Amino acid sequence: MPKPTKAKKTIKPVPTHKSEAAERAFWDAADSVDYLDWSQAQRVRLPALKPSTTTISLRLPDGMLDALKVLANERDVPYQSLLKVFLAERLAAERGRKRRAS
The missing domain is CATH 1.10.1220 (Arc Repressor Mutant)
Incomplete structure (x- = not known):
């Protein structure tokens, strides 16, 4: 019996926003899975990032x-x-x- 294939999910384009506040409001309500293919994500190193003091x-x-x-x-x-x-x-x-x- 053949394996069932998963339907490839269509990724929505990330909208542009007029301000950071508008973008924050958008991401507070939106699910990033609809806009990003997390299976393609790569780890990022930020060596210059320091904890706040x-x-x-x-x-x-x-x-x-x-x-x-x-x-x-x-x-x-x-x-x-x-x-x-x-x-x-x-x-x-x-x-x-x-x-x-x-």
Whole structure:
């Protein structure tokens, strides 16, 4: 018995819009499957894309900041970057601890 064949879906052309707001409203209501053949999609790398950051003011004891700068210098990284690494590691550990406790 022959396999049933799928009917090829016709892809609608993506309309042009007068503004970003109009385009957002369109895509909020439309299904992208009607306009794009996702089976032909390719992964894209965006190496220059950086996560958004927020500047904060943080008061540290002088000795703690000095120790952080010494460690950062030993690792040849900016001390702010090292502080972000330390915070990220601690946040991951705390999240893991909470999951195990749940």
